[in-house]
Amino acid sequence: MRIAQLTYSTKPRGGVVHTLALAEALAARGHDVEVWTLGRGDDTAFFRPVDPRVDVRVVPFPPRDGEGVGERIERSIEVMAAALDTDADVVHAQDCISANAALRRGIPVVRTIHHLDSFTTPQLVACHDRAVTEPVARLCVSHAVAREVEEGYGVRPEVIANGVDAERFSIASSDADARAAWRARLGAYVLALGGIEPRKGSIDLLEAYALLRNAHPGLRLVFGGGETLFDYRDYRERFDARAAELGIHPTVLGPVDDDALPALVAEARALAFVSTKEGFGLAAMEALAASTPVIARDLPVIREVFGDTVLYGSTPAEIAGQLDAVLRGAASTDAEGGRVLARAHTWDRAARAHEEFYARVPFGSPR
Incomplete structure (x- = not known):
């Protein structure tokens, strides 16, 4: 089967991680797989090496001074649509930008809806809604999000859960040297991944840290990741202002090298996963694989x-x-259950489920 996977960025966001891992698993199962993406700025490759069995197509997307979010979204769609030249049997978009690019070319496209967003920028609203209603078929990575899509749009996606590279994070839990390097740099820390943005609940975590820091002197609050298309400057300004009021100096690492990430997760005293919206929770699943306790927002x-x-x-x-309970040893998560859960979510399992799904999709004549 010839399969084209589409994503909007080369940076390590959840949907991009999903795209690459799924593409590699499908290629390992004998399919002819290509991945299309936009190379923002000077990017000519993804944030990590990609299995050579996958054909990577990076479409240049140079920056433009003074461009607002809406204009950048529309230009992203236009640039990818103009470049998208594929004869794949299956075209599968992992975000609204790449889905709209395929739709603009008249290509029947499958869309994975990782989560639903609430936008106010008109171009984003239109991009978001078209990428839910117009694909030929839809997937979600959890039943909770599938229900939200059905309730909000009247269409019923099928569900294929995420995979996770559990072994990579499990190995990191025993990598004494790599963990020691993070410990020497950061000391003891609570970790949050995904950057500082509204959906990640960053200000709530800041307030929580303020409540427990006196009981745990020397404990750092560390944020990793944060590459995004969107303009969260207002939220970041509110975060910084509140941090200053509270006298907190969080450590903001920005994007973390892919090879260094597992040890960063494994060495954390806990992963604070307090997003207000999620599709699955890949970062939390990776933490479980590394035997790191996870405190999560209570979402369906x-x-x-x-x-x-x-x-x-x-x-x-x-x-x-x-x-506080985890740090004091007064509460614990089911570490072995977490490791078992993470190991059960293999990318090969996800790839097999995608094969079966693709076979049922009415794509029409091959392009």
Whole structure:
């Protein structure tokens, strides 16, 4: 089967990680797979090496001074649509930008809806909604999000859960040298991944840290990741202002090298996963594979995917209470259950499920 996977960026965001891992698993199963993406700025490759069996197509997307978010979204669609030249039997988009690019070319496209967003920028609203309603078929990575899509749009996606590279994070838990390097740099720390942005609940975590820091002197609050298309400067300004009011100096690492990420996760005293919206929770699943306790916001999708392998808290006080209990050893998660859960979510399993799904999709005549 000839399969084209589409994504909007080369940076390590969840949907991009999903795209590459799925493409590699499909290629390992004997399919002819290509991945199309936009190379923002000077990017000519993804954030990590890609299995050579996958054909990577990076479409140049140079920056433009003074461009607003709406204009950047529309230009992203236009540039990818103009470049997208594929004779694949299956075209599968992992985000609204790449889905709209395929639709603009008249290409029947499958869309994975990782989560639903609430936008106000008109171009983003249109991009988001078209990429839900117009694909020839839809997937979600959890039943909770599939229900949201059905309730909001009247269409019923099928569900194929994420995979996770559990072995890579499990190995990191025993990598004493790599963990020691992070410990020497950061000391003891609570980790949050995904950068500082509204959907990640960053200000709630800041407030939670303020409530527990006196009981745990020397404990750092560390943020990793954060590459995004969107303009979160207002939120970041509010975050920084609140941090200054509280006298907190969080450590903001920005994007972390892919090879260094597993040890960063494994060495954390806990992963604070307090997003207000999620599709599956890949970062939390990776933490479980590394035997790192996870404190998560109490969302239906997290209950569905993680059950009792994580601790739950939704308000800053609840998040602080759960973190404090883990740090003091007064509460623990089901570490072995978490490792078993992570190992069960293989990318080969996900690839097999995608094969079966693609066979049912009415794509029409091959292009």
